Amino acid sequence: MSSEDSVLIVGGGPAGLRAAVDLAEMGFNVVLVERRAELGGAPIRWKYHTLAPDMRPTEEVMSPLIDACKSNQRIKVYTSSVASSFSGSPGEFSVEVKGADGSSSTHRVGAIIVATGFEHFDARVDPRYAYGRAPDVIGINELEGMLRSGKIVRHDGSTPRRIGFVFCVGSRDRSTNPWCCTVCCGVSIKQAIELRRLLPDSQIYMIYMDIRTWGLWEKLYWDSMEKYGINYIRGRVGEVYYTGEKLLVKGEDTLVRGPIEVLFDMLVLAVGMEPGEGTRQAARVFGLNLNEYGFLKPRQPNIHFDSGVGGVFLAGACVAPMSIEEALEEGSAAAMQAAKVLIRSSKQRVPI
Numbered sequence: 001m002s003s004e005d006s007v008l009i010v011g012g013g014p015a016g017l018r019a020a021v022d023l024a025e026m027g028f029n030v031v032l033v034e035r036r037a038e039l040g041g042a043p044i045r046w047k048y049h050t051l052a053p054d055m056r057p058t059e060e061v062m063s064p065l066i067d068a069c070k071s072n073q074r075i076k077v078y079t080s081s082v083a084s085s086f087s088g089s090p091g092e093f094s095v096e097v098k099g100a101d102g103s104s105s106t107h108r109v110g111a112i113i114v115a116t117g118f119e120h121f122d123a124r125v126d127p128r129y130a131y132g133r134a135p136d137v138i139g140i141n142e143l144e145g146m147l148r149s150g151k152i153v154r155h156d157g158s159t160p161r162r163i164g165f166v167f168c169v170g171s172r173d174r175s176t177n178p179w180c181c182t183v184c185c186g187v188s189i190k191q192a193i194e195l196r197r198l199l200p201d202s203q204i205y206m207i208y209m210d211i212r213t214w215g216l217w218e219k220l221y222w223d224s225m226e227k228y229g230i231n232y233i234r235g236r237v238g239e240v241y242y243t244g245e246k247l248l249v250k251g252e253d254t255l256v257r258g259p260i261e262v263l264f265d266m267l268v269l270a271v272g273m274e275p276g277e278g279t280r281q282a283a284r285v286f287g288l289n290l291n292e293y294g295f296l297k298p299r300q301p302n303i304h305f306d307s308g309v310g311g312v313f314l315a316g317a318c319v320a321p322m323s324i325e326e327a328l329e330e331g332s333a334a335a336m337q338a339a340k341v342l343i344r345s346s347k348q349r350v351p352i
């Protein structure tokens with residue numbers, strides 16, 4: 001492999017996988033480095049059941065990409081590995097890849113794509129929601145696994161009848177993360193619909209600040225009320241207690257401006273997206289800037305792929321919270337930029 005026809009991609013989630021497949025299909029070689037043991041990013045790690053807004057099985061979107069990366073001769077996958085150092089200039093970088101097993105290899109590549117994604121907000125950080133203290137308080141990421149298994153059960157094995165969702169947990173909150181996660185309204189509503197299909201006798205309450213189902217995701221919101229009888233309470237949760245039998249949620253109804261107290265069998269927290277240690281590690285290695293929130297900071301705010309470091313491109317939720325469809329598109333956009341660098345630096349220069 002020569003540096004002129006190879007790209008190193010850091011992160012094997014939707015954005016990194018899409019970039020890898022696009023580059024391989026264009027005839028370039030790819031070194032794909034994923035720090036976890038398996039490819040697929042958040043959708044595979046958390047066993048997303050279906051994807052909002054169309055409730056498409058996650059495999060239909062992710063498996064073709066993962067399989068292509070594993071089988072394409074042009075893509076060399078390093079799992080349980082990170083890029084540990086880099087040097088050089090666009091068209092001729094040298095990158096060291098270190099494995100968790102102590103292995104090490106050096107790769108000459110012409111361009112680099114960083115697609116290190118996000119982490120879910122750890123709701124233990126905000127004690128209001130009793131996450132980690134009371135039973136049957138779970139995150140939307142954990143509910144995806146239950147939906148996939150088709151078994152929605154409380155800690156004692158019983159089936160919950162009254163289920164509450166709390167929106168904006170670890171998002172739009174200056175004491176934790178001030179940004180909006182952009183997808184968790186839609187993901188929560190998708191999950192509520194799936195719960196009603198699985199448990200037709202259940203009652204579901206969504207405790208929200210605002211509903212942000214942008215673009216075509218808005219249909220989920222209308223369907224949830226009109227077809228599935230899901231209830232909406234505009235309010236904020238102040239405290240959650242376990243009574244020994246149920247979860248008592250205390251807060252404020254911000255429409256009628258009065259206190260509320262509601263009992264639930266299960267509480268689902270719409271935990272947000274935040275930058276993780278993987279992104280900070282990549283930023284250190286490649287000399288990338290972080291914004292005030294810890295996401296990777298593009299050189300210009302409206303052009304995500306431009307990292308400001310020549311030959312190094314950004315894609316996906318390491319730059320900002322986003323949906324899978326956006327992460328896939330950003331992977332393709334970064335692949336195109338990397339291809340331009342390779343073509344420019346190749347011996348057979350083509351006019352651009």
Ligand SMILES: Cc1cc2nc3c(=O)[nH]c(=O)nc-3n(C[C@H](O)[C@H](O)[C@H](O)COP(=O)(O)OP(=O)(O)OC[C@H]3O[C@@H](n4cnc5c(N)ncnc54)[C@H](O)[C@@H]3O)c2cc1C
Nearest residue numbers: 011013014015035041042051052117118278316317323324
């Ligand atoms: C609960 C929940 C449900 C969601 N459901 C939907 C949905 O239904 N529909 C939808 O459109 N969107 C959904 N999303 C959003 C979706 O998960 C993201 O848009 C998508 O995962 C972003 O892809 P990504 O590749 O940018 O990041 P990720 O999926 O986070 O993948 C990044 C990868 O990079 C790896 N990595 C990190 N750091 C390093 C490093 N330093 N070196 C090597 N590898 C590294 C990580 O291990 C990971 O595999 C959901 C989000 C949440 C919170």
Ligand code: SF4
Nearest residue numbers: 168171180181184185
């Ligand atoms: S997407 Fe919805 S739940 Fe998530 S932070 Fe934004 S407003 Fe809150």
